[in-house]
Amino acid sequence: xxxxxxxxxxxxxxxxxxxxxxxxxxxxxxxxxxxxxxxxxxxxxxxxxxxxxxxxxxxxxxxxxxxxxxxxxxxxxxxxxxxxxxxxxxxxxxxxxxxxxxxxxxxxxxxxxxxxxxxxxxxxxxxxxxxxxxxxxxxxxxxxxxxxxxxxxxxxxxxxxxxxxxxxxxxxxxxxxxxxxxxxxxxxxxxxxxxxxxxxxxxxxxxxxxxxxxxxxxxxxxxxxxxxxxxxxxxxxxxxxxxxxxxxxxxxxxxxxxxxxxxxxxxxxxxxxxxxxxxxxxxxxxxxxxxxxxxxxxxxxxxxxxxxxxxxxxxxxxxxxxxxxxxxxxxxxxxxxxxxxxxxxxxxxxxxxxxxxxxxxxxxxxxxxxxxxxxxxxxxxxxxxxxxxxxxxxxxxxxxxxxxxxxxxxxxxxxxxxxxxxxxxxxxxxxxxxxxxxxxxxxxxxxxxxxxxxxxxxxxxxxxxxxxxxxxxxxxxxxxxxxxxx
Ligand code: ZN
Numbered sequence: 174x175x176x177x178x179x180x181x182x183x184x185x186x187x188x189x190x191x192x193x194x195x196x197x198x199x200x201x202x203x204x205x206x207x208x209x210x211x212x213x214x215x216x217x218x219x220x221x222x223x224x225x226x227x228x229x230x231x232x233x234x235x236x237x238x239x240x241x242x243x244x245x246x247x248x249x250x251x252x253x254x255x256x257x258x259x260x261x262x263x264x265x266x267x268x269x270x271x272x273x274x275x276x277x278x279x280x281x282x283x284x285x286x287x288x289x290x291x292x293x294x295x296x297x298x299x300x301x302x303x304x305x306x307x308x309x310x311x312x313x314x315x316x317x318x319x320x321x322x323x324x325x326x327x328x329x330x331x332x333x334x335x336x337x338x339x340x341x342x343x344x345x346x347x348x349x350x351x352x353x354x355x356x357x358x359x360x361x362x363x364x365x366x367x368x369x370x371x372x373x374x375x376x377x378x379x380x381x382x383x384x385x386x387x388x389x390x391x392x393x394x395x396x397x398x399x400x401x402x403x404x405x406x407x408x409x410x411x412x413x414x415x416x417x418x419x420x421x422x423x424x425x426x427x428x429x430x431x432x433x434x435x436x437x438x439x440x441x442x443x444x445x446x447x448x449x450x451x452x453x454x455x456x457x458x459x460x461x462x463x464x465x466x467x468x469x470x471x472x473x474x475x476x477x478x479x480x481x482x483x484x485x486x487x488x489x490x491x492x493x494x495x496x497x498x499x500x501x502x503x504x505x506x507x508x509x510x511x512x513x514x515x516x517x518x519x520x521x522x523x524x525x526x527x528x529x530x531x532x533x534x535x536x537x538x539x540x541x542x543x544x545x546x547x548x549x550x551x552x553x554x555x556x557x558x559x560x561x562x563x564x565x566x567x568x569x570x571x572x573x574x575x576x577x578x579x580x581x582x583x584x585x586x587x588x589x590x591x592x593x594x595x596x597x598x599x600x601x602x603x604x605x606x607x608x609x610x611x612x613x614x615x616x617x618x619x620x621x622x623x624x625x626x627x628x629x630x631x632x633x634x635x636x637x638x639x640x641x642x643x644x645x646x647x648x649x650x651x652x653x654x655x656x657x658x659x
Pocket of ligand 1 (some may be wrong): 463464514549552
């Protein structure tokens with residue numbers, strides 16, 4: 174009995190526990206069965222749609238789906254179900270809208286939504302009223318011909334247009350309420366019938382002496398609208414300052430309205446008239462001394478003076494300025510040799526040669542008051558050393574210096590005092606030999622050599638005893654010219 178009693182509660186506890194489990198299982202099963210179906214709304218198209226203002230919005234709609242947890246997990250479209258659409262989209266107003274989709278089906282509910290934006294990305298337009306026929310003279314204020322700004326959404330926004338007036342140009346700008354900008358530009362119809370003016374300094378006709386490097390005296394270009402156009406002037410044409418002739422330079426410029434101006438300048442390169450050569454009577458010796466004055470020149474002047482003989486000195490810028498003056502004062506001829514006697518420098522170009530030539534002429538003038546046109550090329554016109562620095566230079570220079578009014582003298586008797594003859598007796602002999610072959614002799618000596626100066630007295634005595642007269646070169650003296658090899 175006691176056993177029975179003790180057994181009873183144990184069994185009932187077990188049954189009770191089982192019952193609880195069963196109940197829970199049943200509840201779970203019931204839950205599963207009750208929630209077996211799910212209802213949902215699927216949108217056709219995107220969940221967010223942007224529509225340009227002015228284009229029509231047609232809602233793509235949505236579909237109702239029923240899914241079974243056991244069988245059709247992907248869901249089916251129940252034929253007897255319908256989706257209700259609620260839309261507040263206003264196509265004529267920019268903004269963000271929501272379309273709500275909802276459905277009820279056999280006691281179940283489903284909902285979905287979509288965002289629709291109505292936007293304006295189209296910029297406004299600025300319409301400019303054309304300017305009336307005719308044009309404005311520069312300086313006249315421009316009168317606005319009118320403009321209008323229209324936007325597809327904002328409508329007339331003319332009052333919002335910003336207008337900036339710069340010279341000759343007006344810029345209009347406006348932005349619509351969506352921030353889309355627009356610009357327009359108007360060229361003010363200025364009228365400029367007046368071409369620029371070119372002023373030639375020194376005039377339209379210029380003449381220069383051959384051998385004078387031509388430098389444009391300058392010019393200016395002025396325009397009634399654009400102002401100073403000097404920098405834009407194009408100059409064409411060239412002046413060959415070495416060759417006598419007529420040269421034309423053209424100066425051209427245009428203003429901003431394409432008015433062109435072209436003027437010309439005529440440059441006449443004039444050759445100086447050559448002196449007529451006069452052949453002296455009888456037998457004549459022209460003693461010439463190059464490269465001085467130097468330390469022996471005064472001694473030489475004394476010798477010449479003793480015999481009343483006149484000679485010619487082709488001088489350099491040697492620093493013996495007083496002696497240079499003395500040469501002239503004692504009645505001798507003075508001629509240009511060179512400033513530097515540097516072949517590489519003076520024969521580097523016609524410009525360089527003429528620069529040296531004129532400088533030496535100026536130095537002589539400053540020291541003696543004589544503006545001499547007599548000259549002798551360093552190395553003579555037959556020199557070939559100049560071909561190392563400038564091909565054909567002597568051919569150019571021998572003609573150019575004469576066109577420039579100079580008389581150049583070479584020599585037909587060489588004492589050879591710059592070469593092998595280092596003794597007065599030898600120099601005398603060389604001069605005698607040379608002179609005897611010519612009726613008119615131009616003798617080359619250098620008064621920077623003592624031995625050459627020492628030979629002079631004997632040369633004079635010999636010459637006088639043999640019926641020669643000694644003369645100084647002048648611009649009409651017979652020009653002894655060498656052959657030109659460069
Ligand atoms: Zn010399």
